[in-house]
Amino acid sequence: MTTTKGTDPSLATALDVAGGATPPGIATGYEGGIGDQVKAYVSRVRSGEMGMLPAIAGLIVLTILFSALSPFFLTRLNIANLFTQSASLAVLAIALVFVILLGEIDLSAGVTAGVGMAAFVLLNSLADWNWAAALLVGLLVGLAIGTFIGYFVAKVGIPSFVVTLGLFLGLPGLLLVMLGDGNTYRIQSPEVLAIMNNNLPQWAGWVMWAVIVLVSIGSAYYDRGRRLKAGVPVRPLGLLWIRVAVVAVASLIFVLLLNQNRSVSVVPVEGVPIVVPITLAIIWIGTQVLDRTRFGLHLYAVGGNPEAARRAGINVAAIRISAFMICSTLAIVSGLFTASRVGTVGSSFGSTIVLNGVAAAVVGGVSLFGGRGRLVQAAVGAILISMITNGLGLLALPGGINLLITGGVLVLAATVDALSRKRSGASLART
């Protein structure tokens, strides 16, 4: 038999002849009706791939609990508050996912946001720069800090815990120098203040809903079309439409709720908070990058097994540096949300939020060991953590209880993760 360096099909054909069998015999997980798909999903969950199911269960339990305890919890005003309160944490958690996926950590994400927003507020409020230009500089500050961390982690070889701990201790000093001792600057840009404090007009809320529905139909059909073109099995159309319907109905209820007046005074407050579409866009774009691009796949690969990634020809250092760059830049966006809500930037800006961000990611089901997790999980985790703060605040319990419960939920989530991990290990041992 000759062995010219043929194309893959010719080799496959050659092997076919040798094997004398007709391929293939291996399924793809896309076959079967809706029932088979549901069964497959249940078996994945049972084998330990729970994703964000525990976090969603937590959300449901907390919603029932708090709505039973406080009549104010499920009011429209509080629901809107909950989403604006969690937006900053959600974006920070999403930022952290990029480095947590690599098994790294960025303890300095919060103070990085502080430095970036200090640059913004000095340029915007003091030097009268245009808000967009000032924000761009703030984002570039984040990019620079991320590059710095990435360089020391990937090229010098210092554990990210140490590098970012150094920045966590050092950057507040830079913040003090930038702002001057004890100074606090007010955010003056109405555009930035609007992010957290203003709402979309009703029609814009419906446009947002339409975009969500169209994008979910579009991407589902796009994926399906590409699979059909490649000649591989696709999931039943019914399942696609069930998924679209779930998204459409959930976001419909959401927009409907927020489009009604939720004010407790005579001045009406209605519409979807502006921060919501911004956050959704960040989640959507980030998810596309992680799920559909080579970069995203390589991020998971490096997080799963850096040595395997290196041998496969992946530039591991470049992946690590870019992850830290994305993390620090998105951290600035999280700081922007915080600044918009608080209205000021002071010397202690962002000094406490980072561990909540890590907690949100972990509670949502992102594995600190790297290689497992999705952005939407971090966002759900952030809502869960914010819900604890929000709900307990309504119950007027002593402040300490809030911290204790948040910590307890974190340990509980990590336990669920560890147990599911053990379980998947056990199912491996059985095969």
Added chain:
Amino acid sequence: MAAPIIELKDIRKGFGPVEVLKGVNLKIYPGQVSALVGDNGAGKSTLIKGLAGVQPYDSGEVLVDGAPVHLGSPKEASRHGIEVVYQDLALCENLDIVQNMFLGREEREHGMLSNGEMEKKASATLGSLSVRTMKSVRQKVSSLSGGQRQTVAIARAVLQEARVVILDEPTAALGVAQTAQVLALVRRLADAGVGVLIISHNLADVFQVADHINVLYLGTMVAQVETAKTNNNDVIGYITGLKTYEPDLEGAAR
């Protein structure tokens, strides 16, 4: 006998004062399984690291299809159709079979991964290797057994149009049934015209699957013999240096 795909001539490699490879010759033929055996420290790993382009040789000639080439990096080795399946397999457990098989060489369209196309090719490759033991090509590698992982690693090499596949201890961590499966796979690979070099400590495996046996002893190729013309005891003798093989190299290669 076809011409060798790869021929190593007088390969030398040293680390400081220690000479690990002292003028090694080796031929890998298409459609044949060549075994490389030798005790720990004989230089097997150094020899394959050079072929993989991970750790280039100090001197000596590497001929691919009779033409001298330089294997300075894994990419160059891969360009010449040489793929190494390492003992620790180098798979990402958190990714699925398709993603692992295409890792580092993903197919894209408009900058986005062509998941359907890759899935189809992965299925076809696994099917062509008569692999039937996996539930789904979208299964995560963490859920696979050791033998299945070995299969994925080998299929990855096949997918990348390897002409020479180097297997480092492919059966070391496997049970009896899985070893049999992997050896059968190795045989099918060779039957399809691929040149296979298998490194193993397990002589039973070697005698079962290999056409030639090459024995390294302290950096020197002490024996190159057809499997059919030798026996277990002789090979153990060559490996331990207790028995001398009369170097009739051309004869061994017929």
